[in-house]
Amino acid sequence: MKLVVAVIKPFKLDEVKDNLKALGVQGLTVSESQGFGRQRGHTEVYRGAEYEIDFVPKIRIELVVDDESVAEVVESISTSARTDKIGDGKIWVVPVEDMVRIRTGEHGHDAL
Amino acid sequence: MKLVVAVIKPFKLDEVKDNLKALGVQGLTVSESQGFGRQRGHTEVYRGAEYEIDFVPKIRIELVVDDESVAEVVESISTSARTDKIGDGKIWVVPVEDMVRIRTGEHGHDAL
Amino acid sequence: MKLVVAVIKPFKLDEVKDNLKALGVQGLTVSESQGFGRQRGHTEVYRGAEYEIDFVPKIRIELVVDDESVAEVVESISTSARTDKIGDGKIWVVPVEDMVRIRTGEHGHDAL
Amino acid sequence: MVPDPSWLHAGDNAWQLTAATLVGLMSIPGLAILYGGIVQKKWAINSMMMAFSGFAVVLVCWVLWAFDMGFGHPAHLGPGFLSSFVGQPGAVLGHLSEQGRANIPLLSGKGLMPKFQFPQSDLVYFQFVFAAITPLLFLGSILGRMNFKAWLPFVALWTTFVYTVNAFLLWGGGYWAQKGALDFSGGYVIHLAAGTTGFVAAAVIGPRLRKDRDTFAPNNLLMVATGAGLLWLGWNGFNGGDPYFANANASAAVLNTNLATAVALLTWIICDLMSSRRKSSLLGSVNGMIVGLVAITPAAGFVNGTGAIFIGLIASVIVWFSVNKLSHRGIFKKVDDTLGVVHTHGIAGLIGGILVGFFADPRMVEYLGVGKTPNASYAGLLYGHPGQVLIQLGAGATIIVFDGVMTFIILKLIGLVIPLRMTDEELQEGDLALHAEEVYAEAPAIGARLTSSSLESRTRSGA
Amino acid sequence: MVPDPSWLHAGDNAWQLTAATLVGLMSIPGLAILYGGIVQKKWAINSMMMAFSGFAVVLVCWVLWAFDMGFGHPAHLGPGFLSSFVGQPGAVLGHLSEQGRANIPLLSGKGLMPKFQFPQSDLVYFQFVFAAITPLLFLGSILGRMNFKAWLPFVALWTTFVYTVNAFLLWGGGYWAQKGALDFSGGYVIHLAAGTTGFVAAAVIGPRLRKDRDTFAPNNLLMVATGAGLLWLGWNGFNGGDPYFANANASAAVLNTNLATAVALLTWIICDLMSSRRKSSLLGSVNGMIVGLVAITPAAGFVNGTGAIFIGLIASVIVWFSVNKLSHRGIFKKVDDTLGVVHTHGIAGLIGGILVGFFADPRMVEYLGVGKTPNASYAGLLYGHPGQVLIQLGAGATIIVFDGVMTFIILKLIGLVIPLRMTDEELQEGDLALHAEEVYAEAPAIGARLTSSSLESRTRSGA
């Protein structure tokens, strides 16, 4: 199993999720985060001094998937989150040694 | 060393933490997140139209542990977070190559 | 490639980020989190009863880097986040199997 | 040395100033924060900016030309109706127009009401806060997509060409006032007008982003409750100030206003609990409250307590159905009226306006007659004057048609010069793109810092 | 044509309406948002809903029957005390009961006070806002577990059978008023009553979830400060309106109110700084402020400035100890009084009520006597009238016993029909389970969307 983590633009979440669902993905977990990268943050003005906010809001998605699904899941996220503008985000894949469904205690593939 | 990540129902946090502490766990990090899965979100009403919120609030716990503790840590979380209702959440385990305690610069097991 | 995760004191974020930038790091993702560890939380008073908050606010940084950069990145974070007081936080390193830049679809090293 | 001329009664002036201030608080901060809290985070700043700036625009127009158009000498623009539907524009700036005795040429001391006992500046200010809240009400219909730069001229033109006419027709002694139409504090002039205008404007400007409509969720209901509370209690000035004297009718209007509101709020909760949803909500309660406040507005001092209860009850039930059943259907679904102003203000105002034609109780006295002058008091259908219902219907229809058409024309004209909608980028990003500000600026501001330029200059000085 | 009958004085009517509006603002939005901000997020909506709906319920009861029970003709239910503890129920709906001259049969023009100079609707409304704030105060004791559907009848029954008696006994000319008991604006009728009722209700309904008690943390102290600020300044109407005239006593009451409050607030801060904690807090300051406001309430216009300072000082020290030392012990620990209303309102109100028996200064004149009628003014122990302390104790004891017992009975009766507590699921989930609403709805609403049914219908229409 693999853990796929994707950092995307917030307004793309719905599209990404719907497409993953269509692919048969049953679950995922998201959190709010702030990204620092090529995309510039915005500028705020206060009392005449300008402040630049270095970080831009991002949504971080993580989902554990079977080895065989990794490629299509990454592809699906990548396609649905793309706007072709700087800041679209990253996806990375990490090995997972085990997974447990808390409710049932099932392990591994069954826990997905 | 392994990284154990658990996504649980928010009101179970205290129980999970207390049991881990009893097991000798010295530290962990939690963040707020939103889960999408079998558990249905709730419905909000606005001007007569009903909106369904797909995501449900979850707490994401992550803690790095020694290889030998993994099993009992996973077991402990799994037991304490269980309510036997859909949405109890997941736990997954990821390999960790190194850990550092920032304060002292210690590496590996000593950093835990 | 590796994923470096660091949990630090919030007011150290700017320093850590600036030093990583100086090192040539092009991107990273941060989120707010709460840490439980040796550092004690604070106490709140309400109607004469004292409540202890077990958790302290932390910033969680994650960044994917090339294998060869891992050591210096960990070192840099470790140095910049240090205050020599309990609660400075942890860094851990996890193997990454692939990375994708959503905008371009590039994989691996190029996606960084 | 004396504080005031003999015509001035301090008690009346004090109440009028207080009432006007209460009405002002309904807009600023009341509606501004209600809107700022009820919209998504991305629209909070924009919504509040539109409220603050709209309020300011109305006052400038009001003093420079519009007050006189609503309450001054009639502009005889033709025969019949044309001779009594709007006043001549004029400024209220000089010492006399500020400190002289208040006067509405077609009304004061004309057997319809006693002479005013406070100065003209007080009347101008009191009527201003009503003129100003009206655009802020229809703002609720077009939140989340109207171009800020088109909003300011829209408010100015609407105030000039529409509100003045509404006011003159019913309150300035114009056509419908002469026919005996009743609108105690603006069920028509303000609420029906706002509902109509907002709906037409929403149609002309077009809907919000699909995404914004689908994921509408208030960012802060504590602020909605704060704004709603200021509305409820501020309404004591809204309806209590309209007799223009701190008299018995003012007190009765305040009591009736609160009574109808309490009934409407509880009715809405009960409807919610009896519906398939089986749950009452804060937004529902606020809806019910507003419906009560709006529906009693045209009637507050004309009806007795029983009338107030029935108006609150009837309006709440009808608007509950219109919000919960009609807003999915037909034109109400097509047009994206962001906060449903057409229901809670338009329909509620119309219902109140019609019901006053039924419930007006001639024993409720606004002013006492002296000698042969009869009391100023009015009878509805239930008290032997069925014609009143027709008059009320006529006045309501006039407002709907006139305001609808004029809003359409004004917006189309502005649209020729300034885009009515935001750009796509602005629609996506909201406040940040529009005003370079966020409502909870700090949360995502981990790591904000001075831009290099200002940082540099600061560093140099060592400050 | 004249605006008012000759008995109406616009200045007094203006002040009374203003004062009533200020008191109304203390409840809506004041207490509603103070509660909404001080509870955990999961209870914010529920707390505000109970405040808004409770306010509305009181008004309906008040107008239909309860005002007359508190301020009307006595119901002679037996000999002695029984003949003067409550009034006959009656509605205030007709034109005369709204626009006629205000009247409290046992008081007006009876040598205790001059005749009213405003209409009955003003008196009814003014007394309503007091009647309405009382349940909102004891609501603070039972937040976080009371069933919303039991709350509405509880408010109605309590207002009908308890508040009216409190009011009649002390303000309507009933038993304790005849004995000379002093309660300027409700130290007993309102605050002691709220503290007692809240405490008994908290005991009967049972505590919150263990978890909710252990992790109590206010979700938004900015809203608490907003609500608290509205309380402080709104209290100018609370105590300033009670002479029923905009006279010298009203002004003195306002000054004394603020003075006692400032002293109590600073005293609380000093106690906090001197305690083991060594830190002062905003919640502490707000507690101190409320204690000052409550304690001066029964005394505001009866004492001079020195008395006001001492009342603020003494009450703040005592309640500081009761909150910080007693709330861990005995019955105060057993009973889960959510916001500690028994301390800040109950004990503070009782202290104020007793202290007015010491500090009432007979040279403070509420109304001027004419001819042989003496001034309306009252002396306490320090001014040669030791009996006043006993009278105050008696009246206080009556309120505690009567309100405590009645609250117990009413709740037990309601409990036979409607569960007093929420279900377990509601206790766990809070607002979402209860009202299908969240206070900061947007945060977790990443990805909200229309439910399939409504989505479907919308899609079909292409809107």
Place this chain on the structure above:
Amino acid sequence: MVPDPSWLHAGDNAWQLTAATLVGLMSIPGLAILYGGIVQKKWAINSMMMAFSGFAVVLVCWVLWAFDMGFGHPAHLGPGFLSSFVGQPGAVLGHLSEQGRANIPLLSGKGLMPKFQFPQSDLVYFQFVFAAITPLLFLGSILGRMNFKAWLPFVALWTTFVYTVNAFLLWGGGYWAQKGALDFSGGYVIHLAAGTTGFVAAAVIGPRLRKDRDTFAPNNLLMVATGAGLLWLGWNGFNGGDPYFANANASAAVLNTNLATAVALLTWIICDLMSSRRKSSLLGSVNGMIVGLVAITPAAGFVNGTGAIFIGLIASVIVWFSVNKLSHRGIFKKVDDTLGVVHTHGIAGLIGGILVGFFADPRMVEYLGVGKTPNASYAGLLYGHPGQVLIQLGAGATIIVFDGVMTFIILKLIGLVIPLRMTDEELQEGDLALHAEEVYAEAPAIGARLTSSSLESRTRSGA
């Protein structure tokens, strides 16, 4: 039995109490929550605590000694200026000083104004809310580093030795009043004073942490809007209460106040849109609004509507430049005036004070003369009295120099005993270190629980 002595006019007393309450609301909760919302989260509690406690401190000083120093009998401390710059201290506590007729010895019935028609407690309270808002205004300059324990004595000493002098000089009949200097409601006494004091205090206390200055981002602009709205409408009492009668001048002052404010707000928005930024912001609108309110304050009842428009326009343009261009340069960059009070209150107040020397219209009548006494009205340069500008400059200079020097001395003296700045740990941590409280306490409170000690005792009792 009668409610009041014959000198008391209920209408004037009602208005004065209402106006005072409105001004009080500007501070509590107005400024408190504006500050609490505009600072970073870590300073929200501290900012509000300083506002609430400062307000309380002023009232205690005011009643015990300071009111008489500002408005009582002159203290003849030497020849010339020294004989008329401050009053003799005295307490306002007894029944007569509360209920007797209001009186300012050097003014009342001295041909400058009619005798007061309300009691002394009303005058004391009305002047208190002005005295109290002034420290709250300069608090804006020193947010984010001043030691809370030094703040309380600072407010007490400043009120005693500075505010009383400002007030006596211009309002109590002192030197500048005798010279004919005009300050309708405190452009100098309050705003110029606050700007000067805040700036000097910021310099003496030193700047915030570099980090806090660099990452300043308001935590909650909804609260800023709420506070700002209370300021705007509360200002109806601020400027409307200063004629001391509910007369025609009061109404004119209210209208002028709103007019100048609307113009200044729109002017600021236009400047923003025309600047390189090309965007208007809510904070900018609030700045513009405050500048308008402040600049019209010294002039409100002395100028006509045209004057009000020009004052709003001129002040907004100048302060826009001073905020946007000067705040990067020279001394304005060196000194860390947290909210820029020196611009929006100091400079705006000074501009308003000078402009009244140009625009005062002698046909605007504050009080009517009787017999040979002329009307109380004043002329500026544009109406043939060029000397007025010089008088205004002189009075302004006096305030700047006196307040600046005194603030410096007072702070240096306090600094000998109590550190003026927080400790380093407090500067880093903010509210948690200072008050053991957080503004949004719940968010990070996942997992809060009773400390072992209290938990233990609770568990034992089984409650």
